[in-house]
Amino acid sequence: MLAALTGKTKKEKGEIMKRPEASIAIQTLPQSVTGDEVLRIVDKVIEYIKSTGLKTVVGPFETVIEGDFEKLMYIAKECQLICIREGAASLLTYIKVAYNPNGGTWSIDEKISKHI
Amino acid sequence: MLAALTGKTKKEKGEIMKRPEASIAIQTLPQSVTGDEVLRIVDKVIEYIKSTGLKTVVGPFETVIEGDFEKLMYIAKECQLICIREGAASLLTYIKVAYNPNGGTWSIDEKISKHI
Amino acid sequence: MLAALTGKTKKEKGEIMKRPEASIAIQTLPQSVTGDEVLRIVDKVIEYIKSTGLKTVVGPFETVIEGDFEKLMYIAKECQLICIREGAASLLTYIKVAYNPNGGTWSIDEKISKHI
Amino acid sequence: MLAALTGKTKKEKGEIMKRPEASIAIQTLPQSVTGDEVLRIVDKVIEYIKSTGLKTVVGPFETVIEGDFEKLMYIAKECQLICIREGAASLLTYIKVAYNPNGGTWSIDEKISKHI
Numbered sequence: 001m002l003a004a005l006t007g008k009t010k011k012e013k014g015e016i017m018k019r020p021e022a023s024i025a026i027q028t029l030p031q032s033v034t035g036d037e038v039l040r041i042v043d044k045v046i047e048y049i050k051s052t053g054l055k056t057v058v059g060p061f062e063t064v065i066e067g068d069f070e071k072l073m074y075i076a077k078e079c080q081l082i083c084i085r086e087g088a089a090s091l092l093t094y095i096k097v098a099y100n101p102n103g104g105t106w107s108i109d110e111k112i113s114k115h116i
Numbered sequence: 117m118l119a120a121l122t123g124k125t126k127k128e129k130g131e132i133m134k135r136p137e138a139s140i141a142i143q144t145l146p147q148s149v150t151g152d153e154v155l156r157i158v159d160k161v162i163e164y165i166k167s168t169g170l171k172t173v174v175g176p177f178e179t180v181i182e183g184d185f186e187k188l189m190y191i192a193k194e195c196q197l198i199c200i201r202e203g204a205a206s207l208l209t210y211i212k213v214a215y216n217p218n219g220g221t222w223s224i225d226e227k228i229s230k231h232i
Numbered sequence: 233m234l235a236a237l238t239g240k241t242k243k244e245k246g247e248i249m250k251r252p253e254a255s256i257a258i259q260t261l262p263q264s265v266t267g268d269e270v271l272r273i274v275d276k277v278i279e280y281i282k283s284t285g286l287k288t289v290v291g292p293f294e295t296v297i298e299g300d301f302e303k304l305m306y307i308a309k310e311c312q313l314i315c316i317r318e319g320a321a322s323l324l325t326y327i328k329v330a331y332n333p334n335g336g337t338w339s340i341d342e343k344i345s346k347h348i
Numbered sequence: 349m350l351a352a353l354t355g356k357t358k359k360e361k362g363e364i365m366k367r368p369e370a371s372i373a374i375q376t377l378p379q380s381v382t383g384d385e386v387l388r389i390v391d392k393v394i395e396y397i398k399s400t401g402l403k404t405v406v407g408p409f410e411t412v413i414e415g416d417f418e419k420l421m422y423i424a425k426e427c428q429l430i431c432i433r434e435g436a437a438s439l440l441t442y443i444k445v446a447y448n449p450n451g452g453t454w455s456i457d458e459k460i461s462k463h464i
Contacts (some may be wrong), residue, residue, distance in 0.1 A: 062178070094444055095443040145440070206333075296407060
């Protein structure tokens with residue numbers, strides 16, 4: 001599989017696309033707040049994630065972004081600080097990371113475009 | 117918040133929607149297979165999930181469905197058996213469950229429709 | 233690696249041990265209850281898990297058991313029903329599964345005994 | 349509950365114990381390596397975690413540490429870099445975080461000491 005060796009993959013229209021180094025899924029659960037306040041805080045976190053300009057997919061349990069590993073880990077940390085700044089006394093966070101510095105990890109598009 | 121008390125929520129166009137009892141996110145990692153074979157097996161799992169007829173959102177790390185709790189837990193088990201039947205010698209699975217038999221949990225639409 | 237082929241592994245003292253078919257980690261978060269009530273409900277879930285007689289490891293974020301896959305998935309479901317019966321209006325659950333019907337998955341002892 | 353307000357909790361013998369700001373669970377899955385090589389790499393990660401001097405609990409699916417939030421997030425990142433340096437071409441990581449800058453999160457001891 002050439003793609004795996006070169007870190008490149010063919011998009012459907014023939015364009016060559018570089019695979020991202022990493023992708024990360026973040027679920028933040030603000031604690032000690034309820035209902036609409038949870039939604040408001042989670043929306044602030046999503047707003048921040050989108051403001052990074054990285055490819056973003058908002059799912060029902062987690063938000064996924066792809067890009068440089070160090071940057072993604074930094075964003076994961078920031079999301080949690082935003083939760084606290086927005087009023088959560090504490091939080092629980094669930095993070096998944098796919099990281100491949102040797103050729104890149106599957107892109108979000110590769111994983112889900114055919115299922116949408 | 118009336119919605120929380122009644123288990124009902126207003127859709128944007130004024131229609132009343134019943135909240136699902138539960139929603140579940142499933143990520144299955146077939147082991148001892150690689151590359152395209154992983155994708156083929158995961159696609160079989162997603163195909164099965166979609167065949168249940170439940171509201172389905174395929175994300176980069178996990179697939180989410182909503183409905184009756186017992187049914188969702190049954191589907192989570194089946195997904196893993198399908199992985200093995202399709203050729204994975206073993207697997208790792210990551211499952212998230214939101215379950216509220218008293219009024220229903222947030223629906224997938226409530227959680228993500230504004231972010232799409 | 234003979235162990236992987238035969239589903240057997242040597243314990244330190246030379247005894248042959250059968251590997252479990254599966255192991256599962258369960259974290260249940262009762263919602264709409266706080267502080268000591270969360271602990272009381274989680275303790276009830278752990279009490280139930282221990283009552284199954286399966287090898288159990290209670291960790292800070294999750295409880296792990298090993299055994300037959302179908303039985304473990306049944307227990308994972310029961311844990312959530314217990315949470316509700318004990319007074320949580322709703323819950324969030326995080327489950328990890330390792331399943332290998334072909335030779336067995338690593339046992340809890342294989343994974344952690346040297347680190348204790 | 350005074351403990352929640354003061355960030356302190358009574359140990360059984362009357363000693364006052366400061367709650368940690370955060371605790372974090374890390375599961376790293378080295379990819380493209382198998383069997384004993386997975387174990388060797390994961391052991392290197394655990395060795396690194398223990399070398400930080402923080403309270404550490406090694407579980408079958410994840411290793412848990414407690415301490416300062418920023419430090420724990422840094423360690424979570426390092427664990428992944430170690431995996432790659434030790435020979436994994438890529439990896440998947442699962443992280444759980446409990447973070448409470450207002451009074452501290454439950455300590456590992458509070459959560460599990462009665463179950464050991």
